[in-house]
Amino acid sequence: MSISIExxxxxxxxxxxxxxxxxxxxxxxxxxxxxxxxxxxGCTACVKECPRDAIFYYLSADLxxxxxxxxxxxTAVSLTWQLRLPDGSEQEIIVAKNKANAY
Amino acid sequence: MEFLDKAxxxxxxxxxxxxxxxxxxxxxxxxxxxxxxxxxxxxxxxxCLAAGVNALNxxxxxxxxxxDYADYAAKDAAGIVRDDLLLTMSRGLNEVTRRMEExxxxxxxxxxxxxxxxxxxxxxxNGENIKPLLAAAVRRCxxxxxxxxxxxxxxxxxxDGAVTGAWGVGVRQDKVYFLQAKxxxxxxxxxxxxxxxxxxxxxxxxxxxxPFNTGAGYAMGLRAGAEMTTFEMRFIALRCKDTIAPTGxxxxxxxxxxxxxxxxxxxxxxxxxxxERLYAVVSENLAGRGPCYLETEGITEAxxxxxxxxxxxxxPAQTMKWRETGLGPASANVEVEGSEPYVVGGHTASGxxxxxxxxxxxxxxFAAGDVAGGCxxxxxxxxxxxGKIAAQSAAAYAAERPGAALSAAARxxxxxxxxxxxxxxxxxxxxxxxxxxxAMQQVMDEYAGGITAGYRYTEKQLGLAARHIERLTxxxxxxxxxxxYGLVQLFELQERLLICRVLIEHLKARRETRWHAFAENLxxxxxxxxxxxYVNSRLSDGKVQIIYRDLVKRGDRYEHQH
Numbered sequence: 001m002s003i004s005i006e007x008x009x010x011x012x013x014x015x016x017x018x019x020x021x022x023x024x025x026x027x028x029x030x031x032x033x034x035x036x037x038x039x040x041x042g043c044t045a046c047v048k049e050c051p052r053d054a055i056f057y058y059l060s061a062d063l064x065x066x067x068x069x070x071x072x073x074x075t076a077v078s079l080t081w082q083l084r085l086p087d088g089s090e091q092e093i094i095v096a097k098n099k100a101n102a103y
Numbered sequence: 104m105e106f107l108d109k110a111x112x113x114x115x116x117x118x119x120x121x122x123x124x125x126x127x128x129x130x131x132x133x134x135x136x137x138x139x140x141x142x143x144x145x146x147x148x149x150x151c152l153a154a155g156v157n158a159l160n161x162x163x164x165x166x167x168x169x170x171d172y173a174d175y176a177a178k179d180a181a182g183i184v185r186d187d188l189l190l191t192m193s194r195g196l197n198e199v200t201r202r203m204e205e206x207x208x209x210x211x212x213x214x215x216x217x218x219x220x221x222x223x224x225x226x227x228x229n230g231e232n233i234k235p236l237l238a239a240a241v242r243r244c245x246x247x248x249x250x251x252x253x254x255x256x257x258x259x260x261x262x263d264g265a266v267t268g269a270w271g272v273g274v275r276q277d278k279v280y281f282l283q284a285k286x287x288x289x290x291x292x293x294x295x296x297x298x299x300x301x302x303x304x305x306x307x308x309x310x311x312x313x314p315f316n317t318g319a320g321y322a323m324g325l326r327a328g329a330e331m332t333t334f335e336m337r338f339i340a341l342r343c344k345d346t347i348a349p350t351g352x353x354x355x356x357x358x359x360x361x362x363x364x365x366x367x368x369x370x371x372x373x374x375x376x377x378x379e380r381l382y383a384v385v386s387e388n389l390a391g392r393g394p395c396y397l398e399t400e401g402i403t404e405a406x407x408x409x410x411x412x413x414x415x416x417x418x419p420a421q422t423m424k425w426r427e428t429g430l431g432p433a434s435a436n437v438e439v440e441g442s443e444p445y446v447v448g449g450h451t452a453s454g455x456x457x458x459x460x461x462x463x464x465x466x467x468x469f470a471a472g473d474v475a476g477g478c479x480x481x482x483x484x485x486x487x488x489x490g491k492i493a494a495q496s497a498a499a500y501a502a503e504r505p506g507a508a509l510s511a512a513a514r515x516x517x518x519x520x521x522x523x524x525x526x527x528x529x530x531x532x533x534x535x536x537x538x539x540x541x542a543m544q545q546v547m548d549e550y551a552g553g554i555t556a557g558y559r560y561t562e563k564q565l566g567l568a569a570r571h572i573e574r575l576t577x578x579x580x581x582x583x584x585x586x587x588y589g590l591v592q593l594f595e596l597q598e599r600l601l602i603c604r605v606l607i608e609h610l611k612a613r614r615e616t617r618w619h620a621f622a623e624n625l626x627x628x629x630x631x632x633x634x635x636x637y638v639n640s641r642l643s644d645g646k647v648q649i650i651y652r653d654l655v656k657r658g659d660r661y662e663h664q665h
Contacts, residue, residue: 002305019148022308022315023252023274023588035588041308041315043153044419059423060306063345066427070419079231081415083426091426095412100211100229101157102409103221103356 002037002060003046004069009054016046016055048074056084104521104587105278106514109250111139112501113494114268114284116255116320118142119150120483121472122290123237124199124490125497130244133498138247139282141271143254143315143591146238150292151313151449151473152483155231155417157352159203159210160482161196164220169193170657172224176480179376181617182635183333184452185477187459187660192478195488200226203487207236221355231416233483253280254591255319257517258287258327258468259509266327266468267507270517272594273587279521281509285501286467288493289455293338293447293473294318294602296540296595299548299555300443301347303541309420311340311347311442318446320474321454322598325605330456330464330641330650332476334602335609335622337444338451339558341381343397344438348418350397353437356413357406359397362436363387368398373619377450381441382619385557396436407433441620443554446602449473449481451621456639456652458663461493464641467500469493477637524590528583536582536592539575543600546571551607552623559623562611569607576600605640608647612638 005016010031017025017032024035025046032055034040047055053073059065067086072079077098083091113129115122118140129138142149163169173189200218204210211219211227218226241247252274259268259281268283295312308314325331341350353359360368361383369392373383384395402410410432414421425431448454454476455463463470471489472481481489547553550568552560560568579597584590615631616624639650655661 017275018145018251021144021149021153021313023144026275038305038307039314041153041310041313042420043148045148045153049148057419057423059346059420059427060302060309062302062304062306063309063420064424064428068423068427070423072419079415081419081422083423085427093411093415093422095229095231095415097229097232098209099412100209100219100227101352101356101413101416102227103352103406103413 002040006054015049019045019049048072108281110283112136115140115288117290118146120486121490124487125494126241126247128491128494141250145251152234157417159226161484188478191459192485199487261507265466277587285504286497288469289320290472291320292316298443298553299544312445317595318602322601332456332639333452334606335613336451339444340442344440346420348421353397359399362398363392378618378621399432407431447473452479460496469497558620561625572603612649
């Protein structure tokens with residue numbers, strides 16, 4: 001389980017390095033980098049925090065992953081999750097922040 | 104390495120659920136006290152609640168009482184609980200829930216404005232942002248200073264043994280902090296990473312409990328002479344296969360039953376406590392009737408949509424898996440498996456031996472949340488209550504105690520130790536933190552009841568485990584680090600090794616099988632009425648001393664005999 005950082009999108013704001021609960025993200029030459037992908041818990045705090053959608057989350061091969069990339073866009077009222085699948089298709093799920101889980 | 108000093112009236116170690124709530128309580132009730140909250144990471148997402156939480160699992164719904172909750176927890180733990188701790192926790196659950204709602208947590212309500220419960224003790228929420236809400240509340244407290252990315256290593260103690268602070272290492276900057284206080288609240292959480300995890304390779308940290316909860320608080324307490332309780336009641340989570348996502352949302356939310364590969368429902372054969380639900384899966388698999396599933400096939404599309412959102416709010420991997428495979432819960436049952444074992448006081452009862460005021464056996468040290476023992480099933484709201492009680496007790500203690508100055512000798516010992524650990528070794532080292540951690544996890548897995556052992560062990564195996572942990576502990580003493588991050592990793596390994604050592608002695612001491620899977624002793628497959636006691640421990644002259652203590656039942660209240 002891990003995240004991946006797209007350096008071309010990273011603007012070097014460092015916000016992800018503040019929120020990683022494992023201190024795994026650090027700034028290297030002005031860009032965010034993960035110290036060790038195997039140490040990622042998969043909490044997606046950094047994915048939600050990134051203001052440029054430069055970090056995505058994926059399921060590793062040993063978790064049954066198939067190559068999809070999960071991005072999250074955080075606003076005051078909702079979290080929009082975007083899943084990009086290897087066939088080029090995209091799916092979106094919008095979760096309203098003022099709505100409780102039904103279950 | 105730079106050495107820095109900070110001082111406050113109350114030091115809180117750990118800014119998770121319990122630590123943040125303790126800080127908020129101190130700000131509200133004791134605005135004149137200075138409070139220092141230190142966290143290994145950034146408090147916005149640190150601790151167990153990083154990804155969010157699916158429900159508030161501890162709440163007293165109308166028609167029920169705190170005694171009902173304590174009875175439920177006692178039954179689930181086969182009697183090895185502290186009734187005084189459970190009652191003081193349960194009585195505070197609803198108040199902290201109201202406070203969290205004030206802080207912005209969305210809780211489902213009906214048209215009459217009443218909370219909607221899931222079962223008789225759970226509330227439905229949107230818990231994705233519970234940690235950012237808590238962190239924001241802490242940052243609004245004028246008397247609370249937050250020190251982030253600093254990992255506490257050990258307590259500072261006065262000559263009489265009283266805890267007078269802690270020292271820690273900067274994870275991102277090469278700094279050592281001496282944090283002095285009149286009272287200290289430990290809220291560091293439990294311990295993960297002791298056993299080989301479900302996915303030891305590239306997903307080694309895809310686990311139920313936070314892999315960053317390394318048991319620092321337990322280790323600090325043990326080294327300082329504190330008494331611990333019930334480490335042997337391990338917690339093992341029943342989870343969705345691979346994603347290690349919660350199963351309660353499926354079981355309680357849409358009423359999905361456990362079924363085996365043949366589609367047979369089997370839970371009635373094993374009982375329905377938390378450990379029995381896990382034991383059922385283990386047993387069905389061992390009998391060749393696995394894999395096991397939660398029977399979700401046939402739920403409606405609307406239910407599936409809701410489940411996808413619920414999982415995004417706590418464990419996005421599960422929703423991603425459903426979407427990637429194209430097999431959502433409406434069209435395919437969800438396979439389940441057990442996690443590796445953890446030592447934790449929020450689900451089971453492992454941790455500091457405390458009194459009802461959440462005071463540990465060390466003067467000046469209070470404990471709350473997963474690091475505090477005797478009070479299982481506390482979950483998030485229970486951790487808040489304990490944070491609140493510990494804050495009130497610490498404030499009262501701090502008011503009576505003049506600050507103690509750290510001696511020059513103690514300061515010098517820590518400085519020398521750090522400098523030694525940062526000195527490059529003369530020869531290229533054979534072992535690394537990583538290789539010793541993997542070895543530790545393998546030993547615990549094979550000899551102390553890990554996943555591959557079906558969570559079972561014998562006395563003989565525990566003896567072997569103890570010898571290997573002793574060997575690995577010796578090897579860890581030769582490790583060196585290059586910077587603050589490396590030092591913290593080294594300290595975390597040593598914390599885990601110490602907890603493994605104590606855990607093994609606890610498992611040995613409970614010569615019975617009181618909880619299937621959680622502590623499955625093959626030499627003693629039944630329960631023993633003579634062991635209706637707490638198994639406690641403390642380090643004495645470097646040795647693990649086991650102490651059996653009588654149960655604290657309804658109407659009793661335990662007091663420390665200082």
